[in-house]
Amino acid sequence: MLADVTLFPEDAPALKLPGNLLWTWAAPVSDAPGEQAFPPPLAGQSVRAHLRIREMRGFYNPGVADSSDRYLLEGTLFRAYSQDGKDGAVFSGEPALGQQTRQALYERFLVALGEARAPDEPGRAVLQALLFGDRSYLTDEQTDLFARASLSHSLALSGLHLGFMAGLGWFAARALCLLFPGLMLLMPRGKWAVACGAPLVIAYLWLGGLSPSLLRAALMFACWGVFVLLNRPHPLLDGLCSAVLLLFLANPPIIFDLRLQLSALCVLAIGLTLPAITRLTNRLIPANKARTGATIAPLSGRRLFMQTRGRTLLRGAFTLICISASIQVVLTPIQAHVFNQATPWFVLNL
Numbered sequence: 001m002l003a004d005v006t007l008f009p010e011d012a013p014a015l016k017l018p019g020n021l022l023w024t025w026a027a028p029v030s031d032a033p034g035e036q037a038f039p040p041p042l043a044g045q046s047v048r049a050h051l052r053i054r055e056m057r058g059f060y061n062p063g064v065a066d067s068s069d070r071y072l073l074e075g076t077l078f079r080a081y082s083q084d085g086k087d088g089a090v091f092s093g094e095p096a097l098g099q100q101t102r103q104a105l106y107e108r109f110l111v112a113l114g115e116a117r118a119p120d121e122p123g124r125a126v127l128q129a130l131l132f133g134d135r136s137y138l139t140d141e142q143t144d145l146f147a148r149a150s151l152s153h154s155l156a157l158s159g160l161h162l163g164f165m166a167g168l169g170w171f172a173a174r175a176l177c178l179l180f181p182g183l184m185l186l187m188p189r190g191k192w193a194v195a196c197g198a199p200l201v202i203a204y205l206w207l208g209g210l211s212p213s214l215l216r217a218a219l220m221f222a223c224w225g226v227f228v229l230l231n232r233p234h235p236l237l238d239g240l241c242s243a244v245l246l247l248f249l250a251n252p253p254i255i256f257d258l259r260l261q262l263s264a265l266c267v268l269a270i271g272l273t274l275p276a277i278t279r280l281t282n283r284l285i286p287a288n289k290a291r292t293g294a295t296i297a298p299l300s301g302r303r304l305f306m307q308t309r310g311r312t313l314l315r316g317a318f319t320l321i322c323i324s325a326s327i328q329v330v331l332t333p334i335q336a337h338v339f340n341q342a343t344p345w346f347v348l349n350l
Contacts, residue, residue, distance in 0.1 A: 001076065007053065019077030023051065026083035042103060043209075044096030049089040051080040073253045074212075098206060105207075106132050126155070133157045133208045150343040157208040159217035159263055165204045166221060169197020194225040213259060219243045220267065236271040240264060258338065265334070266327050273326040277319055285315045324350050 005017035041047060056077050058068035071079075082089070095103075109132070113124055125137035135143075135155060146152045154160065173192035177184050183192060201221055208214045223246075224239030232238050244264055247254050254260055328349065336342040 002047070005078075017053070017078060019075050021053070022056070022071060022076050022079040024079065024081045025087070025089070040103070041091050042095035042099040044094065044099060045091050046093040047089055047091050049082065049087040051082060051087055053078050053080055055079075070257060070259070073257055102132075102206065102209070106134070129155050130157075130161065131207060133211055148343060149348050151348060156213060157211055158213040158259075159220065159266070161208070162201050162204060162214065162217045162221060165200040166193075166197040169193055169195075169200050172196040191229055194228050197221075198225065213263070216243070216247065216260060216263060219246065220263075234271070236267065236274070240267045240271060262331065262334070265330055269327045269330040270323055273323065277322040277326070280322070281315050281319050285311060285318060321350060 002021040002023055005021045007015040007017055009015065056068045056071050056079050058066040071077075109128075113127070114121075122139075122142060125135075125139070125142065128137055129135045138155070143152075143155075146155055170193040173189055173196045176196070177189050177192060198221075201218055205214050205218050220239060220243040223242040224235050227235035227238045227242075244255075244260075247260065332342050
């Protein structure tokens, strides 16, 4: 994505391009493991290249979502294509803060990983996409397989992946409170989960290259965390509405962005169905059934502990299945309307 583009046409004065330029740049890739034929450009650098500028247009595919609409909403009005080094691209300038460190870490990761396109190790290319957001090593067959399995969203760094980071923060908070129970006298374990998850979310946000989807998800996490710390009764819904409002105030056309709509609907489905799912879980799988009535006498301490932990895992699994199903119920009609397809394999999202 190029900003502040200046054109230098032949036999004409320089012209400032109104809007950003989306440049699809196919660079040669080295066959050696961990080596690149051309240093990749980094955010903050400048480039001078010979490009044919076109107006932003999507592919002619009536009845489905038009990619050009999304770019136009972001202020990207033009696009260009180049390959095989015919553009004569020359990069200059210093990258933005932290970009060189991230690129150095990525290059070390490539060397340690080996050949990402190895036919017997297809997971390597997926790992690069999940950690660094680089999907250039994925084959067309892999991408098509993810699409038919309704798992394409797992390759695009978004709130799903930040949720894993926040989940690691929750586990870290549990471990800290087990080791140092006195911490819970300072504030509840739920607030410690927010405090432990925030650094992990920030680190993954940087690792993923500060993509717009990750930034939106991080804003939702921040709003939710603030309301948790403020003891609001409905932090998830309050955080969602606050994040969407802030995004709208910063950029009003973003309300028409399909990616934001899908993300907000996912969180909304969780926030609206979670109370009912929790009540259903408590009714079907009581938390401490082994401790009630006359059943406590014949149970040993170890057996009681195992039974309680088993019920906890069962309750968690049942809640996860119900929440995932509710998200799919909400999103399937939209996917069918926008993309003209709906797959029966959405259960793989579990």
